[in-house]
Amino acid sequence: MAGGAVTLEDSIHPPGGSAALLQTLLKALKGHFVDWHREQLIQRVSNVEAVCRKMLSTEQCRSIVTDPLKMWKLYKIVPSWNTWQKNRLYQALKKTNRALVEELEGKCFVDRHREQLIQRVSQVNKVLNFLHGKVLNRKQYQNIRTKTMNPEIMWRLVHLPRAGSFRCSETELGFEVIAAVTIQYGYDSWDRRLSTSEKQQWMVSSPLFNIRVEPARAMAAVHLPHFLCLAAAEVDISQLQVAHFADWGMTLESPTWVRPFHAVLENPSFSPIGLLWKQIYSKLFPPIHTLVLLYRSSRAADITLHLYLIPSDLSLAQAIEDNEMKYQSIRVRKPSKSKPLYFGSCSFVSSPSKIEVTPKELEFSNMAVHPLDPDMEIYTKDLGGKLELSLVEKKTQQQIWETTVRAGDVKLPGSTPTRAGNIQDKMAKTLRDALQETLDELDSKNVKRFKSRLNNMELAEGYKRIPNGMLEETDTLAVCDLLVQYYKMEGAVEVAIQALKGINQNELAGKLETDTRRIPAGTDSICSRFSAVELGSPI
Known part of the structure; x- marks a missing residue:
C-alpha cells in the first residue's frame, strides 16, 4: 500500500477475507470517530453546552456556547487534541446525543468514509472494471468512466513528479510543491456555493476551484488567478479574501500576498476555494x-x-x-x-x-x-x-x-452557407480520442478477435502482454485504457494498428495511422498543460 493510498489489490483480496478487508481499510484511514464524522457532528449535534461541560473548563465552555456556531468553534481546537481527549468528546457525545452517535456508527463503511475514499482510493479504473457487470450496468459504467465524479465539475488530474513551481496553462492555477504530488482539480460553481446575502456582500474576483491533493503536506502554496486590475495605487488589496466552502458554510482568510494576476495562499487547506472582494466596506472598486x-x-x-x-x-x-x-x-x-x-x-x-x-x-x-x-x-x-x-x-x-x-x-468548415446547420468536425482531438473512436468502430465479433490478437502477436522488445484475464469481459473503453496503461499513449496506438492489421481490419488501421499523424505530439501528455518555473519566482 504505497503512499497511504488504498489500492484494489489491498482492498478486494486481503488475507483473511472481508474482516481483514475492513481492518486493512480502517488501518489505512487512520482516524477517530470525531474526525471521521466531523461535518455531520458540526451540523447535527444538539445541546452543545452539555457536551462542553463534560470535558472543558468553565472559561472554554463559556467562549464556545456563546458563539452562534458552537460545534464549529469547538472543532477549531479538536485537531490539537490527543486520542485521550478525543475519546472524552466521543463519550460526551454518546451521553448527550446517543441516537446520532448510534446512527453514525451504524453507517455502511463506504458511507462513513465517503470523503476519504473519494480523495485517497487509487487505481479507480480497476475498481470500476471489478464492479462492471456485478454492480454497475454498461450505461452506468460508461457514464462514470467518461464523465466526472461531480456532474458540475470537469476534473483534471496531474501528477507532478518533483518539487518545484508549476502553472496550468488552461486554468492559470499555480502550485508550489515540496515533493512529488498528485493533484485533482476543476472548476466549481459560485452560484451553488454563495447565499443570496453573500452575493450582495462580496464581489466574485476569480474562478471557484475544487482541488484535491495527495499527499496534502506536499503542497507549499497555491496561486489563485484573479481578474482584478490592481495597478491603481488607491486600491485597498486588504479587501481581497480567500473563500473556503464546507458543509457548514463559507470561511474567509487573507491571502499570504497578492500579485498582479494571482493571490498566493501558503500552506493551504483544500475545499472549494476562490477569491472574493468585500463590497460593503469598499469605497474604491478596482477595474476588471x-x-x-x-x-x-x-x-x-x-x-x-x-x-x-x-x-x-x-x-x-x-x-x-x-x-x-x-x-x-x-x-x-x-x-x-x-x-x-x-x-x-x-x-x-x-x-x-x-x-x-x-x-x-x-x-x-x-x-x-x-x-x-x-x-x-x-x-x-x-x-x-x-x-x-x-x-x-x-x-x-x-x-x-x-x-x-x-x-x-x-x-463554416465542411459546409456551405445553405447547410450550415449540418456541420460536424469529425477529426479526433487527441491520440486517445483517435484510438477510442477506432475501437468503437469494431463490432462485437471483431472486438473479440482484436483482444485475442493482442495476446497472440509479436510485440516490440520491452512490451509486456496484457493478461488475458484482464481483457475478458471488457468493452472498448476498458481495452483502450489497458492499451494506454501497458504501452503508454504512442505505444498503444502502434500496438492497436498492428493488431487491427492482424485481423484484416486494414481500412481501420490505415485511418488510425492517418488520424494520429494529424495530431500534434504531446497532446495526450498529462503534464503538457503545465509549465515549470523556478520555485519562489512570480507565477
Whole structure:
C-alpha cells in the first residue's frame, strides 16, 4: 500500500477475507470517530453546552456556547487534541446525543468514509472494471468512466513528479510543491456555493476551484488567478479574501500576498476555494481585466456573430465555449483581451460597415453567474471583404477593443452557407480520442478477435502482454485504457494498428495511422498543460 493510498489489490483480496478487508481499510484511514464524522457532528449535534461541560473548563465552555456556531468553534481546537481527549468528546457525545452517535456508527463503511475514499482510493479504473457487470450496468459504467465524479465539475488530474513551481496553462492555477504530488482539480460553481446575502456582500474576483491533493503536506502554496486590475495605487488589496466552502458554510482568510494576476495562499487547506472582494466596506472598486469573445452562429441567417464581454475568467470562457459548441457555432479567433473596465460601465459596438446590433448598448455587470446567452448579436448580410468592429465605452468614448473579421475567419468548415446547420468536425482531438473512436468502430465479433490478437502477436522488445484475464469481459473503453496503461499513449496506438492489421481490419488501421499523424505530439501528455518555473519566482 504505497503512499497511504488504498489500492484494489489491498482492498478486494486481503488475507483473511472481508474482516481483514475492513481492518486493512480502517488501518489505512487512520482516524477517530470525531474526525471521521466531523461535518455531520458540526451540523447535527444538539445541546452543545452539555457536551462542553463534560470535558472543558468553565472559561472554554463559556467562549464556545456563546458563539452562534458552537460545534464549529469547538472543532477549531479538536485537531490539537490527543486520542485521550478525543475519546472524552466521543463519550460526551454518546451521553448527550446517543441516537446520532448510534446512527453514525451504524453507517455502511463506504458511507462513513465517503470523503476519504473519494480523495485517497487509487487505481479507480480497476475498481470500476471489478464492479462492471456485478454492480454497475454498461450505461452506468460508461457514464462514470467518461464523465466526472461531480456532474458540475470537469476534473483534471496531474501528477507532478518533483518539487518545484508549476502553472496550468488552461486554468492559470499555480502550485508550489515540496515533493512529488498528485493533484485533482476543476472548476466549481459560485452560484451553488454563495447565499443570496453573500452575493450582495462580496464581489466574485476569480474562478471557484475544487482541488484535491495527495499527499496534502506536499503542497507549499497555491496561486489563485484573479481578474482584478490592481495597478491603481488607491486600491485597498486588504479587501481581497480567500473563500473556503464546507458543509457548514463559507470561511474567509487573507491571502499570504497578492500579485498582479494571482493571490498566493501558503500552506493551504483544500475545499472549494476562490477569491472574493468585500463590497460593503469598499469605497474604491478596482477595474476588471476583460475578455471579448466572438462566435459565428451556424444556425442563424447570413453572417450572425455572438459577442461576449466578460471578466478575464477562464472558467466562464470555457462554459461559453462549451455552450456555443453545442449549437455548432465556430469561434472567431481574434485577440480577446480588452482594456480594463469598471462594473456598471456601458459600451456599444461601432463599425463603418452596415450592421444590426442587438442590444444597442451593453452594461458590464457584476454577476456571480454570467448568463451563457450572447451579450450582443451582430448581424450583416454580407462581409463585403471585411468587417471592422470596435467596442467603445460610452462614458469616456474610448475604444476598448477592436478587430477586423474577414471571410476566412467565419467560414463554416465542411459546409456551405445553405447547410450550415449540418456541420460536424469529425477529426479526433487527441491520440486517445483517435484510438477510442477506432475501437468503437469494431463490432462485437471483431472486438473479440482484436483482444485475442493482442495476446497472440509479436510485440516490440520491452512490451509486456496484457493478461488475458484482464481483457475478458471488457468493452472498448476498458481495452483502450489497458492499451494506454501497458504501452503508454504512442505505444498503444502502434500496438492497436498492428493488431487491427492482424485481423484484416486494414481500412481501420490505415485511418488510425492517418488520424494520429494529424495530431500534434504531446497532446495526450498529462503534464503538457503545465509549465515549470523556478520555485519562489512570480507565477
